[in-house]
Amino acid sequence: MAALALLAVAAALGPGLAVPRYRPDWASLDARPLPAWFDRAKVGVFVHWGVFSVPGQHDAAYESFVRRRFPPGTTYAEFAPHFTAHDFQPRQWSFSPLRYVVLTTKHHEGFTNWGSPVSWNWNSVDTGPHRDLVGELGEALRESNLRYGLYHSLMEWFNPLYLADKQRDFKTQSFVLKKTMPELYDLVLKYKPDVIWSDGDWEAPDSYWNSTSFLAWLYNDSPVKDTVVVNDRWGRGCSCRHGGFYNCADKYRPGTLPDHKWEMCSSLDRLSWGYRSNMSLLEVMDERSMIEELVQTVSLGGNYLLNVGPTKEGVIVPIFQERLLALGRWLDTNGEAIYESQPWRVQMENTTDTVWYTSKGPVVFAIFLLWPRDSVLHLSSPIPCPGTQVTLLGFGGTLEWQIQPGTGMLITLPYMLPSPLPPQSGWVVKLEGVK
Structure with missing residues (x-):
């Protein structure tokens, strides 16, 4: 049926205007034009939220922290019931006038923020919040005309299927066929994302992940084939070489104007992506640093994706709210120089970086x-x-x-x-x- 529909569209367009078909190889996929909305948007919010928000700690003293805060012998799985999202009211997560939001649907530990059919009892519908967090946030954002992106980790640290494939030097694909690919297809068909922000790819080649086959389907036949953008984390060696826009590395900053669309992801908490209950004010990016990162990124042709980590209850803590509001006020005044802009022939003054x-x-x-x-x-x-x-x-x-x-x-x-x-x-x- 999908093929017939494509033929009908091609016929309606007339000769010479047939719908392009992308092959499952990088030469073809990399030639796809990036949907224009992404470059125009310039500024987005990254949201790292999940079971890892419960211990609220991310440093070398993690095990000591857990021993002090939780009963002896507590396992990571026991944090899930404490990931309650009791205070999560998605319409109160105010991100305007930023243009897109990317939510972690699943991080490397495998817990999914929607009712994944291949993540039984390790998802936000079966345990913890007992809510479809991906779906609820998506509805709220689209009511505000914001674009919605979904972060998804290809790998899972502790999944036995993944560990078995890894033991066999990724010559088998049990984990990909039974877990990774079903989840990616489910996310696209169910939530129709504007961005797929892939991660967790670096241990195995793209051939193991079936990345090119998935992207060919995404660009040819998915419900978001004309609007979706993806990043560059689709297998070992892909970063900064293949995909849609380039991340290259966390907090990546090129020294000169790149020849490919890129995005800089940064975090308000300088030491973590997820929420930390012991975060101090001095560890939070100040307004000046935030605006400087934004300006330098956009001048060099990039998008700026600024991260916050909500609490296990679903609250964006006041200091993060204050920083986002400050960024919003700055954009209210100066957004004309940011949104839909292009790099000029000179990106910065020769004599100064100010x-x-x-x-x-x-x-x-x-x-x-x-x-x-x-x-x-x-x-x-x-x-x-x-x-x-x-x-x-x-x-x-x-x-x-x-x-x-x-x-x-x-x-x-x-x-x-x-x-x-x-x-x-x-x-x-x-x-x-x-x-």
Whole structure:
């Protein structure tokens, strides 16, 4: 039936416009154009949430921590009933004006946040919350017109099928055929994600994971074939080489403009992706660092995926809420320079890493991370003309500027009143009529 439907569409489009079919090999799959919405979105939220949120600890003292907090002999499986999500109200997880959200549907320990038919009694419907967390969050996000991505770990640390395949040097595929692939197909058909954020691939080649066969189905015949984007973690050696957008590594930062769409995933908790009950304020990324990461990432053509780890009850702790709200306020004022922007011919000033550039058609945005002491901004890269107009986003009226012979433009910024509080980071000058 699917093949007949595709033929009907091709016939309707006419000769020369047949629907492309992707082969299950990287040469064909890598040639698929990335759906445009992803590059336009620029900013998303990563949510690491699961049974690992119960012990709420992620450091070298983990075993000591568990001994202090839980009865002797407690096993990891016994944490599941404590993963209650009692206070999880997905419509109160406010992520606007960010554009997409990626939720962990299953991490490396194998617990699924939906009722996976191949994860009996080790999922959020059979135990713990007794709720379909993947489905509930998806409904709430789509009511707010946010794109929904699903993180999924290909491997499971403790699954006997996986360990047996690993023992045989991945020459057998019992785990892939009975667990990984059924779950991926189930997630796509049930929740129709906008992003599949794959992970846990590094121990085995893509041929073991059946990655190219799955992606060919995803791009050719799935219900999200025209809109879904995927990352690059589909087997040992695939990272930064194959897939949709590239992650390359956690918290990856390229030094120069890459020639492929990429995403930087970062975490508000500098030491962990999941929730930690013993997290201190100094270990949380401050507003300035968060905005600097965003600006540098987007200037270099990337998307910025910022992680939070909710509690076992389903609460995004106040300090994370405050940081997300601060990022939202900054984007409310300066989002014109971020959303749907493109890298400019120069990504940063040659003399400093505190001025970064983005563009939209002929318009150039200079994003400066430090306010100059004399309130005069020096830009050496833009070439102005007599009709050049300069404005500061969030400030009414145009700004005066002059040519500094041989060194660019001098822009007179609005006067800032002295304040006992440290200034925010990141202001945007909009330049019209420059080269």
